[in-house]
Amino acid sequence: MKRIVVSVSNDLVTDQRVAKICRTLSELDYEILLIGRKNYSPYVLNRTYKTKRMIMLFNRGFLFYAELNIRLFFLLLFTKKDILFSNDLDTLLPNYLVSKIQGKELIFDSHELFSEIPELTHRKFVKSVWQRLEKWILPKLEKVITVSDSIKEHYENLYNIHVTVVRNLPFTQTTDQVSFPFSTKGKTVIIYQGSVNIGRGLELMVETMKLLENHLLVIVGVGDITESLETKVLSSGLEDKVKFMGKILPKDLKHLTPNANIGISLEEDLGLNYRYALPNKVFDYIHAEIPVIVSNLPEMSKLVCSYQIGEIINNRTPKELAKLILRVEKKDYSEALKSAKKELNWSLEKTKLIALLNS
Structure with missing residues (x-):
């Protein structure tokens, strides 16, 4: 039985993509060790394969990445x-270093354009370090996968390599609905799920709630701007129109999302990473069979146009977004969503990963 060591820098608990890939590898009779880090969270990790979560001395910045890479090198x-x-x-x-030293096969999965994340926009030296690392290693790799066609094309054009797209699609499954822990009676529920960070369009959405009657915005997740966003909601007197639910595990969230009426993914064009994004939450909305409103960015707009499952915002103003929400409410997307759900699922998508492993 072949053994695959899968490594990631996060806490493992909420990483749906890595969980799906490891589950698929298990089904193919690989022995798996999944390595990540352990945050101070109340969640217990239950997997059918071996996991190792490192407790880090540092949790951000240069010292975190230095510690992660050194410890991971010796562990691997x-x-x-x-x-x-x-x-x-x-x-x-x-x-990469261990694969070269020991002659082991290496598969690289790029969940995003890491060197183009918004957090690096104004940190030119740090960004250049990640770009140099990427430029040094990627042209030497034979098996690279990523999450969208745009990132695939970016890497192929830049480094003259072949990249396989394996989108982060959910499993198709029937789940029982669980009600929100607050009243939604008579209201149109708009849900956002994901990191509560800059550039996600959440400030725009909060402003838009001022223009809507009988609407409720539910924000699921935490991040860098959670506190400032909560302050904004309170100072605007919108606490009855905007609810923060904090961090919820994916296995629990899938029971809540179908209760919403509209899902939003309003990422701003803050560099290539956001521009080429195809967020997990959009697929989660599709599988919950709720229509979506997305930014006019290549991957999201292509998906919405192809399957006719929602609307695209072109003019990012509260007035325009409010109009779009009211338009989505009046339209029936149910058949289009059922059709998209049937096609966009992990059972079909994983065949690309299996083919890469067998090549």
């Missing part, structure tokens, strides 16, 4: 394996 070096599976650029260096 002295761990039995046949294949290394690196997730995102921040775990690639130790995986």
Whole structure:
């Protein structure tokens, strides 16, 4: 039985993509060790394969990445394996070095354009370090996967390599609905799920709520701007129109999302990483069979146009967004959503990963 060591820099608990990939590898009779880090969270990790979560001394910045890469290098070096599976650029260096030292096969999964994330926009030196690392290693890799056609084209044009697209699609499954822990009676529920960070269009959405009657915005997730957004809601007197639910595990969230009427994904064009994004939440909305409103960015707009499952915002103003929400309310997207759900699922998408493993 071949052994794959999968490594990622996050806490493992909410990473649906890595969980799906490991589950697929298990079904193919690979022995798996999944390595990540452990945050101080109340969630228990229950998996059918081996996991290792490192408790880090540092949790952000240069010292975090230095510690992660050094510890991961030695852990990978002295761990039995046949294949290394690196997730995102921040775990690639130790995986690449070990693959070269020990002659092991390496698969790289780019969940995003890491060197183009908004957090690096004004940090030119740090950004250049990640770009140099990417430029050094990626042209040498034979098996690279990513989450969208735009990122695939970016890497292929830049580094003259072949990249396989494996989108982060949900499993098709029937789930029982669980009501929100607050009254939604008589209201149109608009849901956002994901990181509560800058550039996600949440400030725009809060402003838009001032123009809507009998509407409720539910924000699921936490992030850098959670506190400032909560302050904005309170100072605007919108606490009855905007509800914060904090962090919810994906297995629990899937029971809540179908209760909403509209899902939003309003990322701003803050560089290539957001521009080429195809967020997990859009697929989660589709599988919950609720229509979506998305930004006019290549991947999201292409998806919405192809399946006719929602609307695209072109003019990012509260007035325009409010009009779009009212338009979506009046239209029936049910058949289009059922059709999209049937096609956009992991059972079909995983065949691309299996083909790459067998090549």
